[in-house]
Amino acid sequence: MTRPAPHPPLPEPLVAALRERLGQRFSQGESVRLQHGRDESVHAPEPPDAVAFAESPDEVAAIVRLCREHRVPVIPYGAGSSVEGHLLAVRGGVSIDLSGMNRVLAIHAEDLDATVQAGVTRKQLNEALKGTGLFFPIDPGADASLGGMAATRASGTNAVRYGTMRENVMAMTVVLADGRIIRTGGRAKKSSAGYDLTRLFVGSEGTLGIVTELTVRLYPVPEAMSAAVCTFPDVDAAVNTVIQTIQMGVPVARIELLDALTLTAINRFSKTTLPERPTLFFEFHGSATAVAEQAEFVQQIAGEHGGEHFQWATRPEERTRLWQARHDAYFACLQLKPGGRAFPTDVCVPISRLAECIAATNADLAQVSIPIMLFGHVGDGNFHLVVLVDPANEKEMAEAEWINERVVERALAMEGTCTGEHGIGLGKKKFMLREHGDGAVDVMRALKRALDPDDLLNPGKILP
Structure with missing residues (x-):
């Protein structure tokens, strides 16, 4: 990946003013800057020139006014969990850490x-x-x-x-x-x-x-909640179960798809013993009667598509264990390639095109050599590929780029989107014109110019 041009250091009057206002809550320390210049993405770290820890809206406003006076970029920082390079300081500047504003x-x-x-x-x-x-x-x-x-x-x-x-x-x-x-x-x-x-x-x-x-x-909080896990002979069967469940109007709270390799990663990481086959995780919310009816109906639908080994979790601790295993999937997948990074995708398509999109994507996955896991929130047509790469390996990065291009182009052709929930950041800017067209992107640029004419707020993100 190309590195941005070097940017000038912070003006000394700005540093002095921020130190005077924030005291020890202003830092130019290398470790603090590095922490605020990296996220969970494959993008190389881009640390800011300084970090300001704000404690109120008035303080954020004061920091922004000082930075604007000196034409210095500002980048808001929350928990650092983004996956598309949102918080990288590609043009230097001051990272405003909002984690202390936690009331x-x-x-x-x-x-x-x-x-x-x-x-x-x-x-x-x-x-x-x-x-x-x-x-x-x-x-x-x-x-x-x-x-x-x-x-x-x-x-x-x-x-x-x-x-x-x-x-x-x-x-x-x-x-x-x-x-x-x-x-x-x-x-x-x-x-x-x-x-x-x-x-x-x-x-x-x-x-x-x-x-x-x-x-x-x-x-x-729902009166009753139950969760279930069901395995399938293949991903197509699982996806068709999801489509039928949604089209039948079942008010399911969660439906998550995980492929066999993701289950392998989860079992190793979370010490679980789930069958390593394509799997759906369900959760149902409502009255005790409604939850039981929903669960029975979905189990019947799944059975028609070859679903089996239904495991139910009705006690809170069982549900928590089950969903913790699902939430651990991303970090579990990373353990399959120690030292590797995840090149994420997260397209979303109309639910009627989901099976077709995933089937074509699986055909693409068979053509590459790097490990790739598929999982996602398929109840609303959103799925992810976790593509494990060594960012320094040009062949692996080229394969990851190819897969990403293929799945995004396919989603857009199906009237979907290049990102269902991760956002654009740095990683998906190149798809904005393809998804929205010149006219819509021009309107976005006009909004940006109107609200931020000097391009100081998190510059380099979203707009190509």
Whole structure:
């Protein structure tokens, strides 16, 4: 991968001003910078020139104003769990670490919403909700910050029932490129008042503004929950079970597909003994009667497609063990190639084209030599390939690029998208024109110029 041109060091007046304002919460230490210049992607680390640890929206605004005065880029940083190079400082600048902004500001149980600072993680919010009978369902796997999840329009295993961050962020506090602080949206369940600025910032990846606070929807904890695992003779059979389940209107909460190699990785990593065959993980939410009816219906559908070895998990500890194994899949796959990195893909297609898309993708996988695992949130047509590579090996990187191109082109031809939940970052910029066309990308560029004319907010991301 090509390296960006060297960038000038931070101006001394800016360093002095930030040190004066933040004290020990401003760092130019090499280890701190490196931590904030790498994520889970295959992209080479690009550390910022400094890191500023913010504790309030006003402080974020002050940092942004100082950086703008000196024409220095700023890159928001949450938990560092992104996989498309979102937080890499490709033009240097100051990383604004929001992890210290981690207060749950308000829980409105009667209105089913909560307001939090951007550094609050999903697990932290759900811990704070204990005793209220409510929970926040968006679960991307990693314990990501809610600000980062909003910025990347994250979703995860529960999206088939509860939607993505797009549907679940009601309001935001955002710092703009000139240091202004604005509030978008509100706590009302609906509004027809003007442009929907909240949706504009959800998925903007820190390129239009820095999210510092957000109000999110909450949901009642289901009366009953059950999970199940079912194996299939091949991936096609599993996918056809998913398609029929969705088309029959079964309100399943989660459906996850894992191929045989992913199960091998999980068993080694999590010390489980799951059959190493194409597998679906299910979860059902609702009343005890409804959950039982859903589960029985899905088991019948699966049986028609050769599904067998149904294992049920109704106790909380059993469900937690099962879904922890699923969440460990990414890191489990990495262990199959020690020292390797994951070159991720995450396309999403209309559910009616899912079987066709995965079948053609599996035919491509048979043509490469590197280990590749397939799994994903297939209930909404979203699946991932975890392509294990040595970034220094040109042949492996070329094979990974080829597979990525093939699966993205196929998804776009099926009226899908190049990314269902990871976002664009650095890794998928080249697909933006193919997916949206010149006209739509020009509108995006116009929005960027209007809100960030100096291109200082997370520059180099999203737009080709």
